[in-house]
Amino acid sequence: MPKAIGVDLGGTKINVLLIDEKGNILARDKRPTDAEKGKDQVIDKIKEMILNVLEESKLGLGDIEGIGIGFPGIVDRERSVSIYAPNLGEEWKEEVPIGEIFSNFFDIPIELENDVNLIAWAEWLVGAGRGTRTMISVAIGTGIGSGIILDGKIWRGSHGIAGEFGHTTVLPDGPLCGCGNRGCIEAIASGSGIERYAKSILPQHPESLIWKISNGDLNKVTVKTILEAAEKNDSLALHIFNYAGYYLGIALANYVHIIDPERIVIGGGVANVREYIARPMREEFYKRVLNYMKERVSFAWAELGEDAGGIGAGLMILYK
Amino acid sequence: MPKAIGVDLGGTKINVLLIDEKGNILARDKRPTDAEKGKDQVIDKIKEMILNVLEESKLGLGDIEGIGIGFPGIVDRERSVSIYAPNLGEEWKEEVPIGEIFSNFFDIPIELENDVNLIAWAEWLVGAGRGTRTMISVAIGTGIGSGIILDGKIWRGSHGIAGEFGHTTVLPDGPLCGCGNRGCIEAIASGSGIERYAKSILPQHPESLIWKISNGDLNKVTVKTILEAAEKNDSLALHIFNYAGYYLGIALANYVHIIDPERIVIGGGVANVREYIARPMREEFYKRVLNYMKERVSFAWAELGEDAGGIGAGLMILYK
Numbered sequence: 001m002p003k004a005i006g007v008d009l010g011g012t013k014i015n016v017l018l019i020d021e022k023g024n025i026l027a028r029d030k031r032p033t034d035a036e037k038g039k040d041q042v043i044d045k046i047k048e049m050i051l052n053v054l055e056e057s058k059l060g061l062g063d064i065e066g067i068g069i070g071f072p073g074i075v076d077r078e079r080s081v082s083i084y085a086p087n088l089g090e091e092w093k094e095e096v097p098i099g100e101i102f103s104n105f106f107d108i109p110i111e112l113e114n115d116v117n118l119i120a121w122a123e124w125l126v127g128a129g130r131g132t133r134t135m136i137s138v139a140i141g142t143g144i145g146s147g148i149i150l151d152g153k154i155w156r157g158s159h160g161i162a163g164e165f166g167h168t169t170v171l172p173d174g175p176l177c178g179c180g181n182r183g184c185i186e187a188i189a190s191g192s193g194i195e196r197y198a199k200s201i202l203p204q205h206p207e208s209l210i211w212k213i214s215n216g217d218l219n220k221v222t223v224k225t226i227l228e229a230a231e232k233n234d235s236l237a238l239h240i241f242n243y244a245g246y247y248l249g250i251a252l253a254n255y256v257h258i259i260d261p262e263r264i265v266i267g268g269g270v271a272n273v274r275e276y277i278a279r280p281m282r283e284e285f286y287k288r289v290l291n292y293m294k295e296r297v298s299f300a301w302a303e304l305g306e307d308a309g310g311i312g313a314g315l316m317i318l319y320k
Numbered sequence: 321m322p323k324a325i326g327v328d329l330g331g332t333k334i335n336v337l338l339i340d341e342k343g344n345i346l347a348r349d350k351r352p353t354d355a356e357k358g359k360d361q362v363i364d365k366i367k368e369m370i371l372n373v374l375e376e377s378k379l380g381l382g383d384i385e386g387i388g389i390g391f392p393g394i395v396d397r398e399r400s401v402s403i404y405a406p407n408l409g410e411e412w413k414e415e416v417p418i419g420e421i422f423s424n425f426f427d428i429p430i431e432l433e434n435d436v437n438l439i440a441w442a443e444w445l446v447g448a449g450r451g452t453r454t455m456i457s458v459a460i461g462t463g464i465g466s467g468i469i470l471d472g473k474i475w476r477g478s479h480g481i482a483g484e485f486g487h488t489t490v491l492p493d494g495p496l497c498g499c500g501n502r503g504c505i506e507a508i509a510s511g512s513g514i515e516r517y518a519k520s521i522l523p524q525h526p527e528s529l530i531w532k533i534s535n536g537d538l539n540k541v542t543v544k545t546i547l548e549a550a551e552k553n554d555s556l557a558l559h560i561f562n563y564a565g566y567y568l569g570i571a572l573a574n575y576v577h578i579i580d581p582e583r584i585v586i587g588g589g590v591a592n593v594r595e596y597i598a599r600p601m602r603e604e605f606y607k608r609v610l611n612y613m614k615e616r617v618s619f620a621w622a623e624l625g626e627d628a629g630g631i632g633a634g635l636m637i638l639y640k
Binding site: 084148160165167168170172255258259288290296 | 394404454470475477478479482484492567570573575579580581582
């Protein structure tokens with residue numbers, strides 16, 4: 001069975017996987033990115049990790065079809081160049097000829113793609129999107145990323161930024177977002193958005209269990225402590241997740257009205273919170289979405305977890 | 321040069337055009353829909369109008385490539401059946417085999433498509449979208465409709481409802497929309513949305529010129545009377561258009577973040593108001609849209625006016 005290497009270069013971790021056509025993981029290496037140590041360190045580390053995975057599997061370059069690389073930012077696929085990444089440090093805010101760098105070292109096909117597109121690609125091919133032709137994938141973590149599969153192909157847009165769902169506005173005068181605007185869904189319903197909202201309303205709620213669980217320290221309030229309080233039925237914690245879910249439902253209805261997919265696949269770190277956010281999210285979504293769509297679009301939880309990006313990177317080599 | 325008939329079936333008017341490959345109009349017939357007189361009346365009238373246009377042009381069925389029909393609602397293109405139209409009366413709220421009806425009468429190819437998709441198709445091929453591969457078209461009239469061209473093809477979505485931009489929420493607790501939800505951009509920035517907003521705030525502004533122009537009668541307040549007041553620098557009238565433009569800018573930034581088009585083509589009846597809405601719209605759009613997109617996406621006014629739907633219907637026959 002044909003095999004490929006998938007690299008998921010993230011802001012905090014690098015995940016290198018050897019996968020087969022079914023998305024099975026045959027070998028893996030995962031290390032911290034240490035982005036602050038600079039670009040060359042990151043590139044050298046990825047090379048080393050790829051060699052390591054091949055060696056462990058007793059394979060040579062001739063045994064794999066190519067290397068797919070997922071990048072946390074904007075890429076120019078045709079030139080195989082990264083354009084801009086917000087989270088990897090200054091050196092990555094200008095073009096890096098990633099394709100060329102790796103082609104010179106590994107004499108096999110190299111492909112570069114945006115990481116959230118690869119999560120969508122993986123979920124569509126071998127995860128929760130199987131059986132559909134058109135789906136959207138939304139990853140809720142520290143930020144909110146999204147990828148779009150239209151009729152069996154990644155939709156990248158005219159300039160490679162399609163699917164910037166995280167920066168769609170749902171509350172025009174809402175909280176400030178990292179992008180500089182107010183009220184983006186990312187500023188409200190991402191992990192960091194949820195934490196910020198919690199910190200903003202906690203002072204008016206001295207009775208909330210969240211205080212106790214966070215040892216009375218606002219700096220220790222995280223999605224995890226809010227979740228703990230919610231599990232004990234703390235009404236403020238439940239409100240905080242309701243708030244995020246409500247706006248997520250609105251933003252997803254907007255998304256569905258534009259794209260008209262068969263399925264919405266939801267994953268990412270905040271998926272831990274699952275039903276606390278999903279219930280109000282679904283409720284508001286079905287309230288907002290046009291009647292015609294109510295029975296025609298379905299929700300599914302992502303199936304591939306943290307490996308989705310790496311699996312998608314490998315599958316990009318194995319499927320066109 | 322190959323020719324085709326394009327039919328634009330609207331809620332108030334039917335427009336039948338004979339066009340050539342360049343979208344030139346060679347003959348036309350336009351009549352009121354009189355939807356209240358029933359489905360059969362509408363269908364018979366369209367047949368008559370087509371025959372009339374051919375006769376005027378001294379052409380037979382053999383001289384044209386086919387008949388394209390634009391429908392103001394959801395269609396199933398493959399079966400050439402209309403599924404649902406909100407504005408044509410009860411008989412059109414169930415399936416009508418339009419393709420079959422016209423094929424039985426005219427023995428040439430018949431194609432059926434949603435009308436706003438055809439506006440996008442026409443503007444893309446021979447109007448303000450020329451030269452792009454990917455564009456979105458937004459028609460602001462009594463409602464707000466939109467069509468999407470992705471890489472040279474109409475994007476219809478999985479169930480034929482893609483591009484329902486008018487029903488994306490920009491103000492979660494905003495005014496009630498015809499669709500049953502609150503704060504859809506259609507409820508705020510369409511002609512009827514603008515009029516409703518004006519009527520809601522006029523009572524607090526006895527000094528506004530709009531009162532004078534409308535003879536002190538709230539029922540006579542229309543986009544036209546507000547425009548007249550705005551042209552005389554009436555601050556309330558300017559505020560009303562600013563309000564619509566502001567939310568339109570937000571909604572369009574959201575749209576662009578999802579689709580990533582090269583161009584946004586704006587038309588429809590409210591285009592009369594042009595700069596009064598466009599200035600605040602552009603201002604808010606460029607404030608909200610990601611930096612990377614600011615210089616990469618352009619606005620253009622639609623070029624084909626009220627004939628866009630009919631031209632698009634004919635061009636659907638002539639181009640695949």
